[in-house]
Amino acid sequence: xxxxxxxxxxxxxxxxxxxxxxxxxxxxxxxxxxxxxxxxxxxxxxxxxxxxxxxxxxxxxxxxxxxxxxxxxxxxxxxxxxxxxxxxxxxxxxxxxxxxxxxxxxxxxxxxxxxxxxxxxxxxxxxxxxxxxxxxxxxxxxxxxxxxxxxxxxxxxxxxxxxxxxxxxxxxxxxxxxxxxxxxxxxxxxxxxxxxxxxxxxxxxxxxxxxxxxxxxxxxxxxxxxxxxxxxxxxxxxxxxxxxxxxxxxxxxxxxxxxxxxxxxxxxxxxxxxxxxxxxxxxxxxxxxxxxxxxxxxxxxxxxxxxxxxxxxxxxxxxxxxxxxxxxxxxxxxxxxxxxxxxxxxxxxxxxxxxxxxxxxxxxxxx
Numbered sequence: 001x002x003x004x005x006x007x008x009x010x011x012x013x014x015x016x017x018x019x020x021x022x023x024x025x026x027x028x029x030x031x032x033x034x035x036x037x038x039x040x041x042x043x044x045x046x047x048x049x050x051x052x053x054x055x056x057x058x059x060x061x062x063x064x065x066x067x068x069x070x071x072x073x074x075x076x077x078x079x080x081x082x083x084x085x086x087x088x089x090x091x092x093x094x095x096x097x098x099x100x101x102x103x104x105x106x107x108x109x110x111x112x113x114x115x116x117x118x119x120x121x122x123x124x125x126x127x128x129x130x131x132x133x134x135x136x137x138x139x140x141x142x143x144x145x146x147x148x149x150x151x152x153x154x155x156x157x158x159x160x161x162x163x164x165x166x167x168x169x170x171x172x173x174x175x176x177x178x179x180x181x182x183x184x185x186x187x188x189x190x191x192x193x194x195x196x197x198x199x200x201x202x203x204x205x206x207x208x209x210x211x212x213x214x215x216x217x218x219x220x221x222x223x224x225x226x227x228x229x230x231x232x233x234x235x236x237x238x239x240x241x242x243x244x245x246x247x248x249x250x251x252x253x254x255x256x257x258x259x260x261x262x263x264x265x266x267x268x269x270x271x272x273x274x275x276x277x278x279x280x281x282x283x284x285x286x287x288x289x290x291x292x293x294x295x296x297x298x299x300x301x302x303x304x305x306x307x308x309x310x311x312x313x314x315x316x317x318x319x320x321x322x323x324x325x326x327x328x329x330x331x332x333x334x335x336x337x338x339x340x341x342x343x344x345x346x347x348x349x350x351x352x353x354x355x356x357x358x359x360x361x362x363x364x365x366x367x
Contacts, residue, residue: 033144036121040153058350060187061087061155062180065099065164067198068173069208070215078215078254079103079198081262084182086189087152089349091123093342094151095164096275101265102193103174104200105166106238108275108330113143114176115163116154123149128277132168147339150349157181170207189364191270191347193263199256202236215254223251237281240322270347272332274340276315279331283322 066080081102085094091114100107111132113124124143154162155178166172201211218226233252234245244250314335320328333340342349343364351364 032119033121033142036119037144040149043153058184058187058189059087059152060084060182060189061151061178062182062194063155064177064179065103066175066177067201067208068175070198070212072255077197079200081196082179082194084190084192084194085151085347086187086191086349087155087181088150088189089342089347090150090339091146092125093274093340093349095146097269097272097342098191098266098347099164099174100166101269102196102262103166104238104262104265105172106203106281107269108277108279108332109203109237109281110167110169111277112164112166113168114146114154115165117161117163118154123154125277128280130168130277130280167204167207170204172201173208189346189348189350190343191266193259193266195259196257196262197255199252199254200238202233203238204236205233218252218254237328241320266347270342271344273336274333276312276331276333278312279315279317281328281330283326284329 062082062084064080064082066077070078072078083098083102085098089098095112096107099105099112111125111128111130113122115122122143123146126143126145126147154160155176158178158180161175161177164174164176166174205211205214214229217229221229230250230252233239234242234250239245312331314337315331315333317329317331320330322328346364348364353364
């Protein structure tokens with residue numbers, strides 16, 4: 001463990017240690033987190049008093065999200081996405097409805113968290129039902145509550161960056177970097193997926209380093225030799241229900257990225273209710289699913305009549321059938337809290353109007 005080089009520009013505090021040298025996970029002791037939270041709260045108060053007249057109030061950001069340590073033969077990022085998003089986007093909503101579908105990960109399956117690159121503070125979920133939170137005490141101190149902060153709290157100018165780690169077990173590491181701050185007069189707050197490159201890794205395939213080794217294997221193996229790895233990827237949760245992967249002729253292409261497919265994933269996420277972190281995706285079997293007759297009657301995302309893990313207020317449990325006969329259970333919100341609302345058409349996080357019919361959906365305009 002080496003001394004942390006991160007100095008927080010507002011509090012003047014410095015992180016103590018790198019908790020996990022390989023994954024560059026840095027934690028702040030509780031007292032320093034308290035100081036940081038107090039400072040950010042003061043900033044919010046000053047911004048409200050100034051009626052958001054700061055130079056970056058209401059600005060859009062052009063962000064590049066790149067997976068760490070995965071490079072092509074020229075040394076460029078192998079897997080990356082470029083997006084435009086409002087700096088008013090809250091961090092928990094950003095991950096659930098923007099980052100995960102943009103990259104190709106599965107929503108509400110694993111925990112993710114951010115790292116403030118100025119001082120190593122970690123921002124993530126405070127309340128969650130994901131089993132992998134058991135890893136927390138072995139790796140870092142604690143999270144700042146992601147529900148309380150937006151991109152504007154951590155990304156102010158070109159070159160600023162946030163670390164984003166998905167899955168506390170595998171540590172899929174990404175770097176989120178500001179390429180451009182769009183002036184407020186030119187910003188509309190709407191999300192756009194601009195471009196990208198590289199196929200998303202398979203879920204639960206052990207993180208960046210292990211994935212890089214598997215990609216190297218693919219370069220040297222024949223089609224027959226790589227069949228086992230192809231089957232392993234095809235069975236990953238983010239590829240399993242893709243009809244193309246069911247074919248014995250399916251070949252995984254590491255550089256493939258279809259921007260239209262990615263935009264469709266994001267649009268589906270925007271149109272859906274937000275995930276319920278207290279009821280994450282969990283595999284299991286429901287009555288009648290062990291036989292083919294049960295499988296035929298099971299529809300995708302079918303609401304369950306009885307509770308699988310107990311009731312969560314404002315949420316309902318749904319199930320999704322897998323090809324192997326198992327079921328994927330999770331809770332989704334059917335009553336969207338006001339502070340979780342974003343425009344279902346464009347992803348704008350502010351200036352919203354409730355749907356006059358259902359009173360549970362929000363849009364940025366009547367159009």
